[in-house]
Amino acid sequence: MTSIWALIKRDLLLAARDGGATGTALGFYLIVIALMPLGLGPDMQLLSRIAPGVLWIGLLLAALLSLGRMFDTDQDEGVLEALATGPLPLELVAAAKALAHWISSCVPLAILAPVLGLLLNLDLAAYPILVGTVLVGSPAISFLGCVGAALTLRSRRGGLLIALLVLPLYIPTLIFGISAISAVVTPPGSLEASLLLLSAVTIASLVIGPIAAAAALRAQLG
Amino acid sequence: MISGKTDIVTEDNTRNSDRSVETQLIVESLAVERGGRRVISELSFKVAAGEALLLTGPNGAGKTTLLKAIAGFVPPNTGRVVLTGADGDHPLAERTHYIGHTNGVRSTLTVEENAQFWAQYLGGSDAAVASALERFGLGGLATIPAGYLSAGQKRRLALARLLLADRPLWLLDEPSSSLDAAATEVLAGVLDEHVAAGGLVVAATHLPLGLARSRELRLGFAARAA
Numbered sequence: 030m031t032s033i034w035a036l037i038k039r040d041l042l043l044a045a046r047d048g049g050a051t052g053t054a055l056g057f058y059l060i061v062i063a064l065m066p067l068g069l070g071p072d073m074q075l076l077s078r079i080a081p082g083v084l085w086i087g088l089l090l091a092a093l094l095s096l097g098r099m100f101d102t103d104q105d106e107g108v109l110e111a112l113a114t115g116p117l118p119l120e121l122v123a124a125a126k127a128l129a130h131w132i133s134s135c136v137p138l139a140i141l142a143p144v145l146g147l148l149l150n151l152d153l154a155a156y157p158i159l160v161g162t163v164l165v166g167s168p169a170i171s172f173l174g175c176v177g178a179a180l181t182l183r184s185r186r187g188g189l190l191i192a193l194l195v196l197p198l199y200i201p202t203l204i205f206g207i208s209a210i211s212a213v214v215t216p217p218g219s220l221e222a223s224l225l226l227l228s229a230v231t232i233a234s235l236v237i238g239p240i241a242a243a244a245a246l247r248a249q250l251g
Numbered sequence: 252m253i254s255g256k257t258d259i260v261t262e263d264n265t266r267n268s269d270r271s272v273e274t275q276l277i278v279e280s281l282a283v284e285r286g287g288r289r290v291i292s293e294l295s296f297k298v299a300a301g302e303a304l305l306l307t308g309p310n311g312a313g314k315t316t317l318l319k320a321i322a323g324f325v326p327p328n329t330g331r332v333v334l335t336g337a338d339g340d341h342p343l344a345e346r347t348h349y350i351g352h353t354n355g356v357r358s359t360l361t362v363e364e365n366a367q368f369w370a371q372y373l374g375g376s377d378a379a380v381a382s383a384l385e386r387f388g389l390g391g392l393a394t395i396p397a398g399y400l401s402a403g404q405k406r407r408l409a410l411a412r413l414l415l416a417d418r419p420l421w422l423l424d425e426p427s428s429s430l431d432a433a434a435t436e437v438l439a440g441v442l443d444e445h446v447a448a449g450g451l452v453v454a455a456t457h458l459p460l461g462l463a464r465s466r467e468l469r470l471g472f473a474a475r476a477a
Contacts, residue, residue, distance in 0.1 A: 035371035039360070046359040107353025110324065111412065114344045115372050251285075251325035 032117050033125050040129030047102075050095040054134045055141055058091035062145040073150045080149035081159070081210035087145075088138050088163060089199050092170045095134045096195070097188045099126050099178040100246070113250060119243035127168075127175040127238060135167035152214045162206045162227060169231045172238030173198045179245035201230045274300040274336035274419045276321070276451055281330035283313070283320045290316045294330075296468060300419075303442060303452040303462050308470035314455035315352070317470065318422045321453065322349045334420055347420045352428075354409035358398030362389055365397050366411055375416030383414035387437060402429040410438060413445070421445060423454040435461065 044050040065083055066076055103109050112122050142163055143156045151159070177195035184190055205227040212218030276298040283291040290313040298304045306314045319325040321332050323344050334343045356365050366380045384390050387407040392400065397408060406429050413421060421442075427435045439461040442452050446464065454460065 032372045032374065035368055039357075039364075039368045039372075042364070043357060043359060102357070105353070106357060107351050107355045107409075108357065110322075110349055110351050110353075111355040111369070112372070113324065114322065114347050114349050114418075116345055116374050117372075251319055 032115055033121060036112075036117070036122065036125040037129050037132075040126055041133055044095075044129065044133035047098070050098060051133050051137050054091045054094050055137055057094055058087050058138055058141055059145065061087045061090065062148055066148060077150040077152060078215075080146060080151040081155065081207045081214065083149060084142055084146060084151070084159065085163075085203055085206050088135075088142060088167070089170060089196070089203065090192075091138055092134050092167065093174065093192055093195065094188075095130065096171075096174040096178045096191050097181070099130055099175055100182050101178075104182050104249070109246065110250065113246075119246050120239045123175050123179065123242035123246065124172070124235075124239035127171040127242075130174070131168050131171035135170055136164070139163040139167060155210050155214045158210055158213045158220070162209045162224070165224065166202045166206045166227045166231060169202045169234040169238075170199060172231075172234040175238050175242040176245065179242040179249070182246070182249045202227065205230060274334065274449065274451065276420060276453070277333045277335065278321065279330050279333070281317075281320060281332065282328045283316055283325055284328050285316055285325070289328075291320065291470075298451050298453060300336075300449045300451060301446055303446050303454065303465040305460065305462075305465050305467045306453065306455040306470060307457070307467055312470040314470055315424050318349070318351075318424050318453065318455055322347055322422055324349075336419060343420070346418055347422055348413050348416075348418045349422045350409055350412065350426060351424045354405045355412070356397045356400075356405050356408050358396060360397060361394050362397050362400070362408055363393040365408060366415060369412045370415040373412070373416035373418075379415050383411040384408075386414060386441065387411045388434065403431055403434060406430055407434055407437075410441070413441060419449075420451045421453070423452065423456075425456060426454055427456065427458050427460055439463075 139160055142159055146159060174195050177191040181190045205223045209220055209223035212220040212223055278296050281291055281294045308314055320327050334346060366384055370377055370380050384393055387410060389407055427438055443463045446452055
């Protein structure tokens, strides 16, 4: 338990120290969303209709940016080998790192999302549910993302490769996240069913992600 | 040092029954391939408690590969690696310190934060941090971000990990690289103490480490072809 806590604490400290991880994600999210009204024109109804989708897609892309850092500096500096001799199985190492990524990237994005909703004329009723769905759905971003981060460890500039590997895995999260918001904004639709499915995707990713990432890490250790 | 397979097995049978509790590293007819090339083949040796084994040999002889295979990072093609001992039910990696070419030091954390993390993560105590840093001459640098350290100082910080948690088997890859004479002496002292306390050391090295007592295993292309 001390080991997991130490690892999460260290990763959060590094995210704050190395700078950029959280800031880049937030800045990227802000710019992408701010560009939308400029590109699409001042049609308030159109913006309002596409707002949930745009906010979710922007968030997925912003969270992707910092995924590559999850393991690569640790691999370069030989931290990974020493981590592997610790009392934690690599599955838990991956889970701890994914959790730290969620806290340092996804939670700030979830907090920023409603602010950006203003730019897109998002229906007021949708704000709490937007934050709710992002918080429920975004662990899947980190936990499925850690698989991509582990798989691309050895490839220099694997950033784009991570996106190719991981974005398709985010489709269920995206669909149920948006359908939950739509259920509130444009009834009919079942909010409960969407939220339950979104939670199911997240829970499955919490289990599958670290196991797959650990398998990839083992292959890269040698 | 490199003995035939049958030789080892017979010795094993007589020993295992009465000395099963003593910590001992047993490498049995190990073969490892890297990138489709057989780097180690039919290698068998033992390291008993209180022994230091130095792996020597030319570049590319398989020293690092052997260390990684012992640590379990590289799966062996054949053969096995066992670390017997009182807590033999724990995986070998959890009873091992592995210090490779790279130092495992994150440059944006301070020296002390790096050491503290390893102490907590590896199950050591925070109390060991200060003395470990002091031992390797990093006491005065504790609050400096590790990125500002010289190569030798970073190496010392990596080696300080050895003292942060109690592990019987130490696997060291070129531990004295970029160390100055004084630091090499400190390292030799630390290794000697570990060995005297019944620990095991397997170190790949080109330079003499100045240990009080050690055996040497020479890896070479001839041994590999055999």
